[in-house]
Amino acid sequence: MAREHFQNLLRGLEQDLVGMGEMVIAAIDRSISALKNVDKVEAERVIAADALINRRRWDIENQCIQLFATQQPVAGDLREIVSFMDLITNLERMADHAKGIATIVVRHDQKPLLKPLIDIPRMADKSCEMIQKSLTAFITQDVAAARAIIEMDNEVDALYEQIFRELLTYMMEDPKTITRAVFLIWVSHNLERIADRVTNICERIIFMVTGEILGN
Amino acid sequence: MSEISIETRALNLFYGDFQALTGIDLQIPARQVTALIGPSGCGKSTLLRVFNRMNDLIDGVRVSGQVIIGGQDIFAPAADLLRLREKVGMVFQRPNPFPLSVYENIVFGLAVHCLARRQEYGGIVEQALRSVLLWDDLKDRLHHSALKLSLEQQQRLCIARVLPLKPQILLMDEPCSALDPIATLHIEDLMQRLKKEYTIVIVTHNMQQAARASDRTGFLYLGKLIEFDETAKIFTKPAQAMTENYISGRFG
Numbered sequence: 001m002a003r004e005h006f007q008n009l010l011r012g013l014e015q016d017l018v019g020m021g022e023m024v025i026a027a028i029d030r031s032i033s034a035l036k037n038v039d040k041v042e043a044e045r046v047i048a049a050d051a052l053i054n055r056r057r058w059d060i061e062n063q064c065i066q067l068f069a070t071q072q073p074v075a076g077d078l079r080e081i082v083s084f085m086d087l088i089t090n091l092e093r094m095a096d097h098a099k100g101i102a103t104i105v106v107r108h109d110q111k112p113l114l115k116p117l118i119d120i121p122r123m124a125d126k127s128c129e130m131i132q133k134s135l136t137a138f139i140t141q142d143v144a145a146a147r148a149i150i151e152m153d154n155e156v157d158a159l160y161e162q163i164f165r166e167l168l169t170y171m172m173e174d175p176k177t178i179t180r181a182v183f184l185i186w187v188s189h190n191l192e193r194i195a196d197r198v199t200n201i202c203e204r205i206i207f208m209v210t211g212e213i214l215g216n
Numbered sequence: 217m218s219e220i221s222i223e224t225r226a227l228n229l230f231y232g233d234f235q236a237l238t239g240i241d242l243q244i245p246a247r248q249v250t251a252l253i254g255p256s257g258c259g260k261s262t263l264l265r266v267f268n269r270m271n272d273l274i275d276g277v278r279v280s281g282q283v284i285i286g287g288q289d290i291f292a293p294a295a296d297l298l299r300l301r302e303k304v305g306m307v308f309q310r311p312n313p314f315p316l317s318v319y320e321n322i323v324f325g326l327a328v329h330c331l332a333r334r335q336e337y338g339g340i341v342e343q344a345l346r347s348v349l350l351w352d353d354l355k356d357r358l359h360h361s362a363l364k365l366s367l368e369q370q371q372r373l374c375i376a377r378v379l380p381l382k383p384q385i386l387l388m389d390e391p392c393s394a395l396d397p398i399a400t401l402h403i404e405d406l407m408q409r410l411k412k413e414y415t416i417v418i419v420t421h422n423m424q425q426a427a428r429a430s431d432r433t434g435f436l437y438l439g440k441l442i443e444f445d446e447t448a449k450i451f452t453k454p455a456q457a458m459t460e461n462y463i464s465g466r467f468g
Contacts, residue, residue, distance in 0.1 A: 003465045072424055074451045075460045211453030 027098035043105035156195035221246035221415035227281035251430035268304035305378030311370030313362035368399035
């Protein structure tokens with residue numbers, strides 16, 4: 001097969017992307033465990049680590065720009081590199097949401113949690129599972145998997161709805177809980193946005209493989 | 217699709233026993249640039265030459281099917297070859313001006329085809345040179361030898377030389393392959409200007425050139441038209457895997 005050098009560059013880019021995905025998943029995991037333990041120090045570490053993810057994003061973007069400039073990608077190659085650029089933007093935004101959760105932990109200021117966490121860690125696990133699977137689907141160009149992952153977003157939305165309603169009852173019963181309840185709603189909202197961004201990735205996978213643009 | 221300038225129907229072409237084109241069905245739109253791409257020997261130059269019957273000069277050529285230009289089958293027994301070549305101009309890979317002056321190069325076709333009176337020549341020469349953006353450079357050198365011009369100017373002159381015959385179609389066979397990259401871009405810009413009045417069909421080995429300069433692209437392989445579509449679609453989402461492999465440099 002011709003263009004071995006170009007193929008190698010693309011494979012290298014995939015490795016970098018997977019690495020960035022792992023960093024994002026770790027950031028989400030750590031932000032949730034910081035929340036569970038109301039651990040301000042860990043939360044601050046998550047916030048600091050966000051800069052590394054941003055740097056990784058710019059590094060991958062720079063590689064994409066160089067491929068455009070030097071390799072003149074067309075057709076499937078073109079769609080793949082365009083997709084890389086879209087994926088890293090989405091991953092970077094997910095990391096911002098993890099940072100958002102960590103920031104909430106900092107603002108929680110070591111006060112005990114309103115209630116033991118049950119559905120929020122579930123939401124986080126589900127979101128991280130979706131990220132992991134979407135990156136695998138991207139590497140393997142698996143459209144069926146991408147479509148299935150988009151469906152998983154409904155489960156995350158359902159959890160969000162459930163958490164929201166539960167916290168609403170806390171607040172109605174006792175206004176003194178409002179601040180802490182709102183913090184938890186913000187956390188779950190961040191997780192809900194993360195899962196939405198995974199669906200963006202999945203739509204991009206479908207575009208990359210088929211050239212079709214979903215949604216609108 | 218808008219107005220059709222060239223249409224082929226079930227076109228086959230043989231060089232002796234060798235079949236160079238197989239079942240080509242193609243509609244080339246008027247006043248657009250159409251690029252033909254494909255690996256060497258795929259038949260793209262042969263197809264281009266069919267459009268003004270240049271292949272007639274080669275021994276053992278047989279053609280079947282139809283090629284319709286201006287509503288007429290150019291291979292019909294009654295077809296007027298001279299009239300066809302007036303309508304369908306050709307520009308070649310290497311600039312090939314006649315070893316005459318700039319002026320004589322441009323009026324040569326007019327004289328052969330008796331298309332204008334001598335006193336009109338001056339205006340026609342100016343107009344032709346203006347069309348290819350050579351007038352300002354050459355207006356004081358009209359009677360100098362065309363062979364003294366730069367390669368790019370020579371190629372522009374070869375394009376200008378075709379225009380006084382008022383062709384509808386310009387065929388270009390690798391018109392930039394002898395030119396440097398900047399001259400290449402200039403000729404591509406020129407094609408964009410000329411397509412407002414002429415149908416342009418270009419054969420090119422340079423895929424980026426097809427992508428940059430054409431509205432439609434046809435991909436030929438082993439004498440067959442594999443895919444023909446809007447250039448933007450061919451280079452972002454080709455329908456055929458073979459097209460994709462070729463344009464992304466995976467074979468050929």
